[in-house]
Amino acid sequence: MTLLMVGGGVAGLLLVGGFFAFMFRGLRESTIRNGLGHLQIFNAEHFRRDEVHVLDTGISDWQRVASNVRSADHVRGIAPRIEFYGMLSNGVKSSVFMGSAVDPDAERAMSFSPRLAAGRDLTESSSGEIEALVGTGVARSMSVKVGDGLTILSVTADGALNGIDVQIVGIVNTGFKDLDDRYLRITLPSAQRLLQSDRVTNLVVGLDKTENTDAVAAAFTPRLNGLSQEMTMKKWIDLAAYYKQVRTLFSGIFLFLGIIVFFMVLMASVNTLLMAMMERTREIGTMLAMGTPRPWIVALFMLEATITGVLGAAVGLIGGNLIGIALNASGLHLPPPPGLSTEMAFRVLHVPALMIGSSILVVVSLALASILPAVRASRLQIAEALAHV
Amino acid sequence: MNTTDAIVTVEQVTRRFPLDHNAVTALDNLTLAIDHGEFLAISGPSGSGKSTLLNLIGCIDKPTSGRILIEGTDTSRLSPSETSVLRREKIGFVFQTFNLIPVFTAAENVEYPLLVQGLSNSERRRRVAEALNNVGLSSRASHRPDLLSGGERQRVAIARAIVHRPAIVLADEPTANLDTRNATQLIDLMRDLNQSLGLTFIFSTHDQRLLEHTPRIVRLTDGRIVSDTISETSHVEVLAASVS
Numbered sequence: 001m002t003l004l005m006v007g008g009g010v011a012g013l014l015l016v017g018g019f020f021a022f023m024f025r026g027l028r029e030s031t032i033r034n035g036l037g038h039l040q041i042f043n044a045e046h047f048r049r050d051e052v053h054v055l056d057t058g059i060s061d062w063q064r065v066a067s068n069v070r071s072a073d074h075v076r077g078i079a080p081r082i083e084f085y086g087m088l089s090n091g092v093k094s095s096v097f098m099g100s101a102v103d104p105d106a107e108r109a110m111s112f113s114p115r116l117a118a119g120r121d122l123t124e125s126s127s128g129e130i131e132a133l134v135g136t137g138v139a140r141s142m143s144v145k146v147g148d149g150l151t152i153l154s155v156t157a158d159g160a161l162n163g164i165d166v167q168i169v170g171i172v173n174t175g176f177k178d179l180d181d182r183y184l185r186i187t188l189p190s191a192q193r194l195l196q197s198d199r200v201t202n203l204v205v206g207l208d209k210t211e212n213t214d215a216v217a218a219a220f221t222p223r224l225n226g227l228s229q230e231m232t233m234k235k236w237i238d239l240a241a242y243y244k245q246v247r248t249l250f251s252g253i254f255l256f257l258g259i260i261v262f263f264m265v266l267m268a269s270v271n272t273l274l275m276a277m278m279e280r281t282r283e284i285g286t287m288l289a290m291g292t293p294r295p296w297i298v299a300l301f302m303l304e305a306t307i308t309g310v311l312g313a314a315v316g317l318i319g320g321n322l323i324g325i326a327l328n329a330s331g332l333h334l335p336p337p338p339g340l341s342t343e344m345a346f347r348v349l350h351v352p353a354l355m356i357g358s359s360i361l362v363v364v365s366l367a368l369a370s371i372l373p374a375v376r377a378s379r380l381q382i383a384e385a386l387a388h389v
Numbered sequence: 390m391n392t393t394d395a396i397v398t399v400e401q402v403t404r405r406f407p408l409d410h411n412a413v414t415a416l417d418n419l420t421l422a423i424d425h426g427e428f429l430a431i432s433g434p435s436g437s438g439k440s441t442l443l444n445l446i447g448c449i450d451k452p453t454s455g456r457i458l459i460e461g462t463d464t465s466r467l468s469p470s471e472t473s474v475l476r477r478e479k480i481g482f483v484f485q486t487f488n489l490i491p492v493f494t495a496a497e498n499v500e501y502p503l504l505v506q507g508l509s510n511s512e513r514r515r516r517v518a519e520a521l522n523n524v525g526l527s528s529r530a531s532h533r534p535d536l537l538s539g540g541e542r543q544r545v546a547i548a549r550a551i552v553h554r555p556a557i558v559l560a561d562e563p564t565a566n567l568d569t570r571n572a573t574q575l576i577d578l579m580r581d582l583n584q585s586l587g588l589t590f591i592f593s594t595h596d597q598r599l600l601e602h603t604p605r606i607v608r609l610t611d612g613r614i615v616s617d618t619i620s621e622t623s624h625v626e627v628l629a630a631s632v633s
Binding site for chain 1: 444447449450469470473474475476477478480482484486488490491501502505506549
């Protein structure tokens with residue numbers, strides 16, 4: 001019974017923790033691949049003050065900066081970006097947008113493809129038409145579809161008002177409803193024409209693996225020195241506020257679950273071990289009568305509980321992993337969480353640290369749970385224990 | 390009885406048990422001396438104080454007043470850990486209900502007192518084999534208690550009681566749970582061990598079969614000795630037999 005309870009606790013922690021780990025990994029990778037990249041390079045001024053005019057804290061000689069870092073190990077590609085704001089209009093209605101200008105080829109080289117609900121991605125158009133992607137919310141509120149035109153207005157780097165006509169080639173679902181309601185994406189040359197500047201806001205660096213982020217960041221530092229502008233670098237985790245919030249929230253939930261499992265195992269084990277002590281009263285009395293030192297009885301109970309904990313953890317590890325494999329094979333999906341617009345796959349990752357941590361948790365719980373019964377057993381009056389029925 | 394040769398000396402021992410607002414007197418100012426190598430039965434009706442006296446001699450209970458000396462050592466002056474050591478080294482116990490550890494084999498049960506004494510593995514194995522041979526159970530060494538008959542279990546219990554070569558073996562109603570055949574075999578075994586190894590056996594019993602083989606019988610009633618009889622085969626002869 002204790003074995004099953006301990007096993008159940010470990011399996012539960014593995015499944016919940018494995019699902020959370022899957023969620024964190026999925027959120028991390030989608031955050032990075034949705035365009036955040038692994039590293040972003042900025043003009044250091046960007047974080048020191050607000051811009052007076054658009055791009056006045058942008059990177060001016062960005063091609064040189066890009067070539068400086070492109071040759072570092074693990075770098076898959078570098079994409080220049082411009083972040084800008086303005087108004088868009090369909091001739092009848094106007095709305096605010098949050099614009100992102102990209103080099104489509106550089107983005108695709110790093111697999112930073114927008115999630116298209118309709119149409120296609122941007123291309124380096126030679127036809128003269130300025131292509132644009134808009135969010136699903138923008139398309140709905142402006143009553144436009146693929147092939148329709150919009151006019152976008154923005155303030156140039158000199159502070160003047162400028163406008164261009166764009167043709168919608170695709171509608172994007174970013175996964176975040178608030179962003180879908182404001183999202184606009186055009187090519188870098190189009191934005192530079194609109195904003196009358198050849199600067200970019202930042203350079204987004206994509207790596208082969210997220211795990212290499214710290215190593216590459218360290219390798220970049222000397223390559224960013226000695227340029228005409230002082231550069232600064234941000235890792236994806238520094239910029240992924242939503243990811244950090246989600247992770248903090250779910251880590252808190254997991255900690256709470258861990259505490260519940262700890263106390264559940266502790267209380268139930270104390271009860272079971274006290275009952276075991278009662279059942280074994282005469283046996284303990286016999287051992288004490290034969291001169292067994294009382295600390296041995298304490299050690300015996302604690303050792304037995306610890307062994308039970310180890311066996312229970314093994315049962316939980318096997319059971320939890322098997323259930324995890326079965327759940328992963330079932331292809332289960334969950335409804336979209338708040339703030340997201342797509343349903344989420346249910347998968348359980350097999351995380352070694354989680355297996356070790358949950359096993360240690362239950363073994364420690366059982367060892368602690370055995371203290372009270374062990375001390376009580378060691379204090380039994382021998383004559384009374386031998387007469388126990 | 391000359392107390393200078395005594396292995397156990399019980400001096401004016403009283404044991405009272407509190408019960409609600411009163412106290413029950415299990416032993417009342419009892420004095421007794423038991424010599425080395427004796428085969429002594431404590432007899433009497435239920436509630437006469439037999440088990441209480443055995444518990445006190447076995448140092449698993451303490452007298453309300455009076456004192457008990459084991460080989461001259463006043464047990465009332467010993468600390469709990471010293472009492473533990475005394476039990477571990479000087480006393481072997483045989484219980485009415487055998488009290489074998491159910492998850493251990495016969496050999497492991499016999500080995501347990503040696504383990505507590507911290508003997509080496511090879512020494513333990515040698516002594517266990519010897520003790521099981523003494524009780525005729527060498528072939529049952531690897532059996533767990535649930536696979537042994539009542540008589541075999543009690544013989545394992547005796548092997549466990551003698552394996553660490555104690556000075557005294559205390560047996561509380563050792564034949565109470567045995568049929569006549571097994572009881573007779575057990576009595577013969579205890580008597581043989583008493584004679585061959587010179588062990589002092591002190592046991593409580595009502596069993597007439599056992600009393601017939603017992604040279605000295607102490608009868609208790611209401612916590613007092615009402616008779617202390619020694620038959621023709623005295624413990625001196627037992628010791629002589631042991632020496633020869």
